[in-house]
Amino acid sequence: MIRRLLAAEAAFDPFVRPYRERADRIMVRMSLFLLLVCLALAPLRGTYLSALAIGLPTALLGAWLARQHNGALITRLFMASGFMVFTALIIHQTGGDIEAHFSAFGLIGVLLYYRDWRTIVMATVVIYLHHLLLGYAQWRGSPIYVFDNTHFWATFAIHVLYFLPFVGMMSYLAIWLRREGYDDQHVIALAQQIIRGDLTQDASAPGERGQMPLIDAVLTMKTRLLNLIKVLPVATAVVRLQDSQLVATNDAWHRLFGLRVDTGQSLGEASLWPQPGQWQALVQQLQARQDRSIRDLLATLRNSDGGLIACKLALTLHDDVAPSMIILVAEDVTLHQEAERAMTRLAYNDVLTDLPNRVSLHAALAQASEALQQHGTPYAVIMLDLDGFKPINDRHGHDVGDEVLRTLGARFSHVKRPSDVVARLGGDEFAVVLHDCGDPQVAQQVAQRFVDASQSDLHLAATGQTLQLSLSAGVATVTSSQEDPLAALKRADVALYRAKAEGKCCVRLG
Numbered sequence: 001m002i003r004r005l006l007a008a009e010a011a012f013d014p015f016v017r018p019y020r021e022r023a024d025r026i027m028v029r030m031s032l033f034l035l036l037v038c039l040a041l042a043p044l045r046g047t048y049l050s051a052l053a054i055g056l057p058t059a060l061l062g063a064w065l066a067r068q069h070n071g072a073l074i075t076r077l078f079m080a081s082g083f084m085v086f087t088a089l090i091i092h093q094t095g096g097d098i099e100a101h102f103s104a105f106g107l108i109g110v111l112l113y114y115r116d117w118r119t120i121v122m123a124t125v126v127i128y129l130h131h132l133l134l135g136y137a138q139w140r141g142s143p144i145y146v147f148d149n150t151h152f153w154a155t156f157a158i159h160v161l162y163f164l165p166f167v168g169m170m171s172y173l174a175i176w177l178r179r180e181g182y183d184d185q186h187v188i189a190l191a192q193q194i195i196r197g198d199l200t201q202d203a204s205a206p207g208e209r210g211q212m213p214l215i216d217a218v219l220t221m222k223t224r225l226l227n228l229i230k231v232l233p234v235a236t237a238v239v240r241l242q243d244s245q246l247v248a249t250n251d252a253w254h255r256l257f258g259l260r261v262d263t264g265q266s267l268g269e270a271s272l273w274p275q276p277g278q279w280q281a282l283v284q285q286l287q288a289r290q291d292r293s294i295r296d297l298l299a300t301l302r303n304s305d306g307g308l309i310a311c312k313l314a315l316t317l318h319d320d321v322a323p324s325m326i327i328l329v330a331e332d333v334t335l336h337q338e339a340e341r342a343m344t345r346l347a348y349n350d351v352l353t354d355l356p357n358r359v360s361l362h363a364a365l366a367q368a369s370e371a372l373q374q375h376g377t378p379y380a381v382i383m384l385d386l387d388g389f390k391p392i393n394d395r396h397g398h399d400v401g402d403e404v405l406r407t408l409g410a411r412f413s414h415v416k417r418p419s420d421v422v423a424r425l426g427g428d429e430f431a432v433v434l435h436d437c438g439d440p441q442v443a444q445q446v447a448q449r450f451v452d453a454s455q456s457d458l459h460l461a462a463t464g465q466t467l468q469l470s471l472s473a474g475v476a477t478v479t480s481s482q483e484d485p486l487a488a489l490k491r492a493d494v495a496l497y498r499a500k501a502e503g504k505c506c507v508r509l510g
Helices: 001-047 048-068 073-093 100-115 117-138 151-194 213-231 253-259 278-288 334-348 358-375 391-398 398-415 440-454 485-501
Strands: 235-240 244-247 292-301 308-318 324-333 379-386 421-426 429-434 471-478 506-509
Touching: 001 048, 001 073, 001 213, 001 358, 048 073, 073 117, 235 253, 244 308, 244 471, 253 324, 278 292, 278 308, 308 334, 334 358, 358 379, 358 429, 358 471, 358 485, 379 398, 379 440, 391 398, 398 421, 398 429, 398 440, 429 440, 440 471, 440 506, 485 506
Parallel strands: 471 506
Antiparallel strands: 235 244, 235 324, 292 308, 308 324, 379 429, 379 471, 421 429
């Protein structure tokens, strides 16, 4: 049983060593204080020699042990013994009047400083030996003043019985105070681990976690923190600022980038950054922000397969404690951006020819009109219409008609100027906006290029037939800011119908 008790106590020694190291240093100062007390009491009964011969070596040896073996069991046992030696010396110096109470105070001091039942037992043994040996010497006539009466054996027995329950209570309290001291130290260690980012390792603890509620609460909090990061649907990582080391990641991060905490690789050197120095630039930008955060930052990263993906990044820097940590959240928005581009294309482009649609045409007209009003920059509009498109549809079917329109759209894209906007309005009707073009002759020449491009024969791969295509065009230039763009479009449309009436496959000015 004694072995089990000693083994159980020894199991806690490494965990509360920092606490007991501080207690050793406190006890050294307390021993020096008690030495001064003994020297101050020496004039009462002329006990200078006892104070120096007993108190000074005890204090010096205690200081040496605390320096050479700080926190060790032998130091604690000596300090407990020395503490009781001083109480015995003070009892002797006061004539034995306060022996019981002062000894109890000594035990309480040992308990509070060390929280170790072994020191309580050692201090008790020293008290009993003191009372037994020196009390017997007093009974035999030596002026030692341990007891305040001459009934040695009865008084000694009373002191033994008096102290036994007190010693048991002190030992029991020492065990529980030791556990609380261990709780305190372990909680501090756990908190420091969390601050350092060591979220995946725990120091072993003697006993059941259920018996240590404070430690259990901290471990539970840390586990829930890790679980929270783990179940986040977006890739999340905790990065140590000092060396850019990953200290925690979730499953989404592993799936997206394939990076783990245990690789030991700096995040700045990881393969997810397509450009050298990209992570360092992000960190500098983050540190320059007053709120230490970046939101909705679009960046191109490399995924676990080596492909480039578009990501929306959010970074938060926690630099109020050391070491500083960065929480990095990366959301893959590649599919989202592709969907947005597809929706934009559907909204502003013709599905069949992939040319801009009527909405885009009105936007281009509004832009040209604004440039004319603000800067005096003229513009022109062209209306285009395929000659004889209905017979093509009727004779060859709508599939061939669609192929004709797609072919025209491709040809228009090749002959237009970089600043021109060619739009399909519907059916076989097209419109062109010519920015910075106020000369009717120039506008007519551009329109003629569209007419010429349409006249190349179209070979039908499905039937082996060849179609001869042509179109007509109407042009209107706008030099006055007072003219409405739709009115200009109407003038070009009127010119188009005149071209149709005058033989088709030609250009007319409106």
